[in-house]
Amino acid sequence: xxxxxxxxxxxEPRQDGRLARGDRTRxxxxxxxxxxxxxxGLDGLTIGRLxxxxxxxxxxxxxxxxxxxxxxxxxxxxxxxxxxEVVLGGAVELQPGIDRLDAIVSAWLDYLVSDTxxxxxxxxxxxxxxxxxxxxxxxxxGGAVRAGIDLMxxxxxAAQLAGDLDPKAxxxxxxxxIHAHIQEANLWHLLLDDPDAIxxxxxxxxxxxxxxxxxx
Amino acid sequence: xxxxxxxxxxxEPRQDGRLARGDRTRxxxxxxxxxxxxxxGLDGLTIGRLxxxxxxxxxxxxxxxxxxxxxxxxxxxxxxxxxxEVVLGGAVELQPGIDRLDAIVSAWLDYLVSDTxxxxxxxxxxxxxxxxxxxxxxxxxGGAVRAGIDLMxxxxxAAQLAGDLDPKAxxxxxxxxIHAHIQEANLWHLLLDDPDAIxxxxxxxxxxxxxxxxxx
DNA sequence: TAACTATACGAACGATCGTACGCTTTATCA
DNA sequence: TGATAAAGCGTACGATCGTTCGTATAGTTA
Numbered sequence: 001x002x003x004x005x006x007x008x009x010x011x012e013p014r015q016d017g018r019l020a021r022g023d024r025t026r027x028x029x030x031x032x033x034x035x036x037x038x039x040x041g042l043d044g045l046t047i048g049r050l051x052x053x054x055x056x057x058x059x060x061x062x063x064x065x066x067x068x069x070x071x072x073x074x075x076x077x078x079x080x081x082x083x084x085e086v087v088l089g090g091a092v093e094l095q096p097g098i099d100r101l102d103a104i105v106s107a108w109l110d111y112l113v114s115d116t117x118x119x120x121x122x123x124x125x126x127x128x129x130x131x132x133x134x135x136x137x138x139x140x141x142g143g144a145v146r147a148g149i150d151l152m153x154x155x156x157x158a159a160q161l162a163g164d165l166d167p168k169a170x171x172x173x174x175x176x177x178i179h180a181h182i183q184e185a186n187l188w189h190l191l192l193d194d195p196d197a198i199x200x201x202x203x204x205x206x207x208x209x210x211x212x213x214x215x216x
Numbered sequence: 217x218x219x220x221x222x223x224x225x226x227x228e229p230r231q232d233g234r235l236a237r238g239d240r241t242r243x244x245x246x247x248x249x250x251x252x253x254x255x256x257g258l259d260g261l262t263i264g265r266l267x268x269x270x271x272x273x274x275x276x277x278x279x280x281x282x283x284x285x286x287x288x289x290x291x292x293x294x295x296x297x298x299x300x301e302v303v304l305g306g307a308v309e310l311q312p313g314i315d316r317l318d319a320i321v322s323a324w325l326d327y328l329v330s331d332t333x334x335x336x337x338x339x340x341x342x343x344x345x346x347x348x349x350x351x352x353x354x355x356x357x358g359g360a361v362r363a364g365i366d367l368m369x370x371x372x373x374a375a376q377l378a379g380d381l382d383p384k385a386x387x388x389x390x391x392x393x394i395h396a397h398i399q400e401a402n403l404w405h406l407l408l409d410d411p412d413a414i415x416x417x418x419x420x421x422x423x424x425x426x427x428x429x430x431x432x
Numbered sequence: 433t434a435a436c437t438a439t440a441c442g443a444a445c446g447a448t449c450g451t452a453c454g455c456t457t458t459a460t461c462a
Numbered sequence: 463t464g465a466t467a468a469a470g471c472g473t474a475c476g477a478t479c480g481t482t483c484g485t486a487t488a489g490t491t492a
Contacts, residue, residue, distance in 0.1 A: 021439070021489070039348045043260065047480065059482080060440040068480060119348045128344050131406035132255045132335045142407050149408075176400060176416045183403065184396030190347035191358050192365075200392045211427065237459065238469060264448065275452085276470040284450060439488070448479070458469070 026064045029054060030078040039119030041129045042072050042137060069137065076140040079122040086116045098164040101155035105178065105205055109198050112185055124186040149175055166212050174212055181205050242280045245270060246294035255335030257345045258288050258353060285353065292356040295338040302332045314380040317371035321421055325414050328401055340402040365391055381428050393424050
């Protein structure tokens with residue numbers, strides 16, 4: 001790559017700081033798209049419905065993406081950004097380790113019952129929809145989920161090195177259990193209408209971390 | 217209930233043991249429907265696609281159900297029956313308690329990587345799809361998931377009474393953790409393509425049950 | 433202001449969706 | 463065997479799907 005080509009995947013602000021007209025529209029579309037997809041899925045996200053919601057034409061809308069699949073990919077990307085801001089935003093300034101892990105898990109649980117997305121966690125809603133549909137959309141959702149897991153595993157490894165977690169335990173095993181307890185809260189909250197879902201999840205997480213905590 | 221009215225919700229064999237023609241067709245349709253829905257969801261389950269697969273007409277197919285929603289409800293019911301056979305089938309002869317719980321959990325993990333449904337666990341695939349769509353389909357899926365959880369909670373309570381599990385622990389908390397570890401295996405297996413998903417789940421389940429086991 | 437580009441729209445395409453109606457075929461039973 | 467009901471098919475309907483094309487408008491730059 002010789003020339004400094006602009007990154008087409010991101011909406012770049014202009015020199016004066018504001019977004020160009022098209023980028024502003026694109027951001028509005030994606031803001032609505034992630035909410036629709038969190039309720040009706042990435043397949044229930046239709047161009048016509050989105051255009052009606054935003055009071056614009058189908059052709060004017062899809063022009064920003066080119067195709068339905070590109071719209072879906074951009075939607076997954078936008079959801080990832082929103083997730084990162086809400087769940088990981090408060091943890092970026094912390095050093096990897098047990099404290100940052102606690103901060104992420106705590107923010108994640110708050111996020112599950114927040115109105116970050118209209119239909120609850122975007123990735124809980126879309127993961128089972130795409131996991132048997134090979135293609136770029138599945139790869140994008142899988143990549144985002146993997147990124148969240150990888151980040152926590154990094155904290156776990158750091159905590160083991162720091163002597164805060166049992167160094168003999170398998171980091172993948174620990175992160176499997178943590179992620180499981182977070183995801184289960186979605187099921188009990190959204191499908192089973194359990195008002196204590198988050199509390200149960202928090203309790204499970206506390207017990208799990210206590211089990212792996214280094215006694216020293 | 218005075219008269220012995222036949223149960224219309226079930227396909228009843230005739231006196232000679234065989235199914236009537238219509239019931240046979242209906243069973244064939246639902247057998248295919250649960251596989252399709254486990255891959256593409258209850259919304260991706262379309263009448264036209266199902267008719268093409270089964271080499272029959274759309275009108276002849278939907279006649280057995282009346283509407284798309286009734287087809288979806290029947291599909292959820294058929295999936296529940298298949299799940300019960302595979303996962304709970306071997307446990308019916310056991311008494312409620314720790315042994316039956318172990319049998320169910322073990323069969324459930326085997327089921328996750330079986331070809332019971334074409335797209336993995338039917339309820340893992342459909343729960344996030346319907347949890348924000350109020351109506352009878354959501355109630356049906358929620359009822360089936362709840363039934364599985366309730367059954368395990370019954371075993372947990374029985375195990376507590378028998379002195380096999382800590383009687384001071386909250387049965388709902390225990391079943392939350394067990395179900396969480398089972399469901400997480402779906403995510404790692406189907407989306408993250410982790411070949412060790414079931415092993416991780418089994419390990420988590422063993423550790424969890426050991427934690428709650430009564431030391432006596 | 434004039435030229436140019438980015439943005440949005442309107443209309444139409446073929447395909448598929450769920451549903452309804454009428455007719456034909458098949459199975460059942462008196 | 464003939465009557466009766468169940469089962470299945472063909473066709474059509476209006477609606478919506480994703481996509482394409484040409485045109486009009488708005489914004490930017492010379």
